[in-house]
Amino acid sequence: MAATPPAGAQETHTNSSGQLFRAVSEGGTLLAVHETRVKDYAAFVKETQRTWPKAGFTQGPDHPAVNVSWEDAKAFTRWLTDKEHAAGTLPANWSYRLPKDEEWSLAVGLAPGSSMTEEVYPWGTGWPPPPQSGNYSPDLQVDKFAQTSPVGSFAANPQGFFDLGGNAWEWCEDTFNNSPDYRILRGASWRMKGPVDLMSNNRIGNIPSIRLPVYGFRLAIERPAPAVKTPAPESAPPKDGPVKKIGNTRQSKETTPP
């Protein structure tokens, strides 16, 4: 059987800084259930002396690290990989990276190839977002936070992930519209309020060097694929051709600080 295990039955891993990870599919990539926090990122900045501009508003240690560029986030994944390898807390053939776009879709509950225009949101279907569904623009009046909020302030989704909708936009590995100059961000932020902006399949792109107080990231763990089980012929996945890029592919509207 290749069925996705029910929520709560997924494989998990906890790393050296107490971050919980869940597999996005059976035997698949491990994704952090939370965005990378201020306290996680601050340790990296302190040790590497990397530039990290202030967000411009108050952030506690459990808020998502923002004002982090794609390049910063990638440097963090390399730093943490090296650190945990040296400490022996990460298997030698595992490494940190950012989520791939398709992995992020699995975490938010989208089936590969789901419609570009399907009105599915991280909280389900229907507009407007219900109270306490996530940290979005104060104009929507669904949460009490003016800017970022501690990660995990709202309920996890059925796959066990927090803040996939709102709080910080999340950098992904993938290029945006196949342009090497742009990288994908998913999930919208504490500043967003438009129905299309908040859809689960929405994607924006921006240059990998830009830092904005609405941009953060969550970690993924690359690891060897499990031993292949020979599937029975009837359980082979349907041949629908290559997975297409889904969602609204647009240039970022969040290009300026508030």
Ligand SMILES: [Ca+2]
């Ligand atoms: Ca988020």
